[in-house]
Amino acid sequence: MKLKHLFLTSAVAVASAGTAWSCEIGARVSIVGNEFPAIQTVGAEAAACNGAEVSTNLTADHQKINLPGMQGNPAEYTSAIVANSSIVALMNEDVIRPLDDLVAKHGSDLSKSQLITVGGNVMAVAFMANAQHLVYRSDVLEQIGVEPPKTYEELLAAAKMIRDQGILENPVGGAYAAGWNLAQEFNNMFLGMGGSHFEAGSAEPNVNSEAGVNTLMMMKELSEYMNPDFLTHDSNATNAEFRAGNVALMNMWGSRAATLVAAEGIPQEVVDGFAIAGPMTVGGGDTPASTLWWDGWTVAKNISDEEAEATFVAMMNGIRPELMENEDVRRQAVWLIDGYTPTSAAIGVFAAAQAGTIPYPMLPYNGLMHTALGAELADFMQGKESAEQALADVEAAYRAAAKEKGFLN
Amino acid sequence: MRHRTFFWFFLPTGLAMLLFIAFPIVSVLVQSVFTTHEAVLVEVENCGPFGCTVETAVDHDATAAKRAAEPLGRFVGLSVYLDRGHLAVTEIAEQWHASSGLGDFISRTQNLPFYRAITFTLTFTFLVTPLLIALGLVVALSVNSLHRRLKGLAIFFSLLPMIVTPLIGSLILFWMVDSRGILGSFIQYMADDPSLSLKASTSLTWIMLIVYGVWHSAPFAFVVFYAGLQTVPSDQIEAARIDGANRLLVVRHVIVPHLMPLVTFVALIQLMDNFRVLEPLVGFNAQAHAQSISLLILNDLSGETQQLSSASATSVLTILGVAILLLPVLVRTWQDFKGKK
Numbered sequence: 001m002k003l004k005h006l007f008l009t010s011a012v013a014v015a016s017a018g019t020a021w022s023c024e025i026g027a028r029v030s031i032v033g034n035e036f037p038a039i040q041t042v043g044a045e046a047a048a049c050n051g052a053e054v055s056t057n058l059t060a061d062h063q064k065i066n067l068p069g070m071q072g073n074p075a076e077y078t079s080a081i082v083a084n085s086s087i088v089a090l091m092n093e094d095v096i097r098p099l100d101d102l103v104a105k106h107g108s109d110l111s112k113s114q115l116i117t118v119g120g121n122v123m124a125v126a127f128m129a130n131a132q133h134l135v136y137r138s139d140v141l142e143q144i145g146v147e148p149p150k151t152y153e154e155l156l157a158a159a160k161m162i163r164d165q166g167i168l169e170n171p172v173g174g175a176y177a178a179g180w181n182l183a184q185e186f187n188n189m190f191l192g193m194g195g196s197h198f199e200a201g202s203a204e205p206n207v208n209s210e211a212g213v214n215t216l217m218m219m220k221e222l223s224e225y226m227n228p229d230f231l232t233h234d235s236n237a238t239n240a241e242f243r244a245g246n247v248a249l250m251n252m253w254g255s256r257a258a259t260l261v262a263a264e265g266i267p268q269e270v271v272d273g274f275a276i277a278g279p280m281t282v283g284g285g286d287t288p289a290s291t292l293w294w295d296g297w298t299v300a301k302n303i304s305d306e307e308a309e310a311t312f313v314a315m316m317n318g319i320r321p322e323l324m325e326n327e328d329v330r331r332q333a334v335w336l337i338d339g340y341t342p343t344s345a346a347i348g349v350f351a352a353a354q355a356g357t358i359p360y361p362m363l364p365y366n367g368l369m370h371t372a373l374g375a376e377l378a379d380f381m382q383g384k385e386s387a388e389q390a391l392a393d394v395e396a397a398y399r400a401a402a403k404e405k406g407f408l409n
Numbered sequence: 410m411r412h413r414t415f416f417w418f419f420l421p422t423g424l425a426m427l428l429f430i431a432f433p434i435v436s437v438l439v440q441s442v443f444t445t446h447e448a449v450l451v452e453v454e455n456c457g458p459f460g461c462t463v464e465t466a467v468d469h470d471a472t473a474a475k476r477a478a479e480p481l482g483r484f485v486g487l488s489v490y491l492d493r494g495h496l497a498v499t500e501i502a503e504q505w506h507a508s509s510g511l512g513d514f515i516s517r518t519q520n521l522p523f524y525r526a527i528t529f530t531l532t533f534t535f536l537v538t539p540l541l542i543a544l545g546l547v548v549a550l551s552v553n554s555l556h557r558r559l560k561g562l563a564i565f566f567s568l569l570p571m572i573v574t575p576l577i578g579s580l581i582l583f584w585m586v587d588s589r590g591i592l593g594s595f596i597q598y599m600a601d602d603p604s605l606s607l608k609a610s611t612s613l614t615w616i617m618l619i620v621y622g623v624w625h626s627a628p629f630a631f632v633v634f635y636a637g638l639q640t641v642p643s644d645q646i647e648a649a650r651i652d653g654a655n656r657l658l659v660v661r662h663v664i665v666p667h668l669m670p671l672v673t674f675v676a677l678i679q680l681m682d683n684f685r686v687l688e689p690l691v692g693f694n695a696q697a698h699a700q701s702i703s704l705l706i707l708n709d710l711s712g713e714t715q716q717l718s719s720a721s722a723t724s725v726l727t728i729l730g731v732a733i734l735l736l737p738v739l740v741r742t743w744q745d746f747k748g749k750k
Contacts, residue, residue: 119453367713
């Protein structure tokens with residue numbers, strides 16, 4: 001695995017850091033992206049360039065504005081920071097440019113694994129990796145005398161013991177909020193069960209299968225050990241439950257694990273017991289029930305070549321290897337940048353990469369499937385309909401949307 | 410007013426209405442009957458930090474050619490309106506044949522997004538609107554009978570629910586009704602059921618949304634009725650009192666008839682507003698239990714792949730829905746107008 005390689009060689013690369021740097025650009029740069037700490041660091045460092053104006057618009061609603069902001073000519077945003085799910089919308093509409101010439105000219109600091117190539121063209125530069133993995137309370141597991149679970153079946157057994165021994169009433173946490181989160185948890189479990197969302201090489205849906213039914217059954221069993229409000233809990237609410245000491249086992253994003261117990265007012269036993277491990281498998285499979293993600297930046301198509309070059313230079317400054325000397329920056333993410341030495345918060349994501357977790361698919365119609373899953377699975381989770389009916393509804397909802405967008409006839 | 414004067418007087422308003430109301434409606438109509446070109450897909454090799462995979466992507470050159478030829482997209486007529494995401498005619502017909510009776514048929518339709526959304530939207534509209542009018546009237550009458558010095562303060566506090574941004578107001582309540590929040594714990598205590606959770610129950614979520622809707626909109630009715638109360642002729646009230654009417658009878662036979670045009674006005678505005686209910690559903694994170702027409706539009710537009718045609722079709726259906734809701738009131742106003750002539 002390339003990540004493992006990075007992990008082993010990164011200590012050597014630190015030596016190259018520490019030289020003086022200057023970043024001069026000759027045209028405007030405008031960045032849009034999500035707003036978690038790692039991206040804020042990249043944005044702030046890109047904005048440190050001299051010679052022209054660099055503006056950043058980092059917001060959780062970036063997906064609603066990045067496409068409209070890049071469709072105009074000239075485009076408002078010269079760069080969008082995206083992930084492997086959200087780059088698809090920009091590629092579908094053809095608003096980002098190939099970066100091969102700019103990589104050749106200014107990209108000597110980049111390692112090959114950072115280059116996101118589509119059909120041979122570099123379309124984005126990745127700077128961090130992310131995955132969902134196990135986060136648990138080691139003190140609670142010691143109390144019941146079990147090892148951290150490696151499979152979801154073990155997690156269920158541990159959850160039962162914790163509840164039966166009266167330690168916690170709802171020991172399992174999960175971002176199961178109806179919509180995007182619920183669909184993502186389905187994706188994780190479905191891939192772990194060996195399912196594939198589409199029939200090979202086509203946009204025909206394939207979730208109404210044995211793997212799909214098993215996935216829903218496992219999600220339902222897990223939800224029995226969750227707070228009854230689980231369908232309203234997104235990642236933030238799930239983290240709050242963990243911080244409050246109400247949850248002992250949960251599947252959580254690596255990008256959030258580092259700061260999970262850093263907030264004020266968290267009980268000492270939660271801070272001390274907080275531990276992370278790799279993602280779990282399910283149903284006897286080898287593939288972890290999780291997905292791998294990268295975050296990276298793109299350069300808009302509808303801008304002048306000068307602006308594109310300035311954007312590339314500024315963004316390169318935002319991810320320069322020297323930044324990896326700063327301990328605080330290193331803790332913010334699992335960086336793909338040369339010179340990164342992993343912190344203790346990164347082991348979950350590294351374990352995910354090493355265990356052969358499947359990357360979240362970059363398919364043009366995957367967003368429609370994600371939306372359909374998020375809208376149609378809530379009825380099953382509430383016990384209002386059967387797993388087969390819920391999955392048939394997902395396929396029907398997806399088909400209607402895919403026909404409208406011209407992916408199916 | 411002479412026709413010429415009227416024309417020049419109305420022209421700026423008319424132009425603004427054309428620009429900001431008529432044109433957007435035409436644009437939405439057009440977008441709802443056109444949709445994206447059929448995608449030309451190619452197999453490409455994608456490489457990244459996690460290795461290489463062969464995946465499908467959109468062929469940009471072929472797609473660009475199609476777009477240049479037909480910039481509006483492909484004409485699909487009413488097919489978006491009739492698909493499963495909207496009126497779902499095929500599915501409805503199947504369910505009609507498969508169902509054992511009317512009740513069974515109606516419960517089957519709740520599996521289709523549009524019908525699920527319209528059920529909640531109409532329930533919300535027809536419960537919230539009369540309740541908020543009644544509450545607004547009671548508050549207006551109460552405040553009106555207060556001592557002069559207390560009125561200012563009472564008016565300010567009565568208006569607070571409307572001043573608070575809907576999204577913030579619903580978010581604060583959402584936290585309070587959490588099973589560990591102050592209201593949620595109180596309800597558990599009252600029901601003597603420690604596992605009771607408002608957010609996990611569909612019927613309780615609906616009640617919570619309706620109570621919130623009334624709470625949020627009642628100040629609007631209150632302000633209008635309070636202003637109306639200042640114009641009630643005092644000689645009529647005195648005459649009623651002399652005839653032996655008590656306070657309740659005065660309200661019923663003098664004040665309410667006097668305020669009737671205002672009730673019509675508030676009903677008109679609130680029917681329109683409540684039919685487009687959105688913020689409380691987002692604030693309360695209630696998508697699993699309740700969906701509204703406006704929420705369908707938001708979901709279409711906020712997914713990773715935006716569904717503009719679907720959102721436009723739902724918008725047109727919303728406009729039709731509002732028109733049908735307002736028809737009785739509009740017909741009555743028109744008849745009044747003709748009667749006065």
